[in-house]
Amino acid sequence: MYDLPPDLDRLHTLRTWHAMWLDRIDQAIKAAEQQEREARQAHERRAAAPPPPPSWMIGVHQLSNTPEEVHVGGCIMWAHRRRKTVTREEARRLLADGLRACQFCKPDAELGLLE
Incomplete structure (x- = not known):
């Protein structure tokens, strides 16, 4: 197959390890999407309402x-x-x-x- 170990124990270990990394990657994607969304919203707020001049x-x-x-x-x-x-x-x-x-x-x- 693709250089995978033939025994069940090592296959389960690889599956667990990859599942762990996929979970970490999914969390990083969610955090990056949240940051991007907040940055876009902040930019839209700044563009929509310029600050009033000082008195x-x-x-x-x-x-x-x-x-x-x-x-x-x-x-x-x-x-x-x-x-x-x-x-x-x-x-x-x-x-x-x-x-x-x-x-x-x-x-x-x-x-x-x-x-």
């Missing part, structure tokens, strides 16, 4: 890393520059301390600091 940002100087201007989160005027997300309270404090407000998105008006 408040400050433009940061390229070299000195100091705040330059406060922006509403969706402002695109500093989209190409460095920026940092800040809380509403921090944005209010920075504006109150004299940091410049973006003239396009007007965060000072959004925060109710203009009279």
Whole structure:
């Protein structure tokens, strides 16, 4: 036959050994399919709903890393520059301390600091 042992004991041993490996392979296939399914679902969730923009940002100087201007989160005027997300309270404090407000998105008006 195919280089199989002729006696029954060794044939049963081979059968058991191969059954064990088939079970391990089946478990590995199930785990890989589950990982693939979860990765696909995660990718679909990310593609379906982009994260909302942060509520408040400050433009940061390229070299000195100091705040330059406060922006509403969706402002695109500093989209190409460095920026940092800040809380509403921090944005209010920075504006109150004299940091410049973006003239396009007007965060000072959004925060109710203009009279």
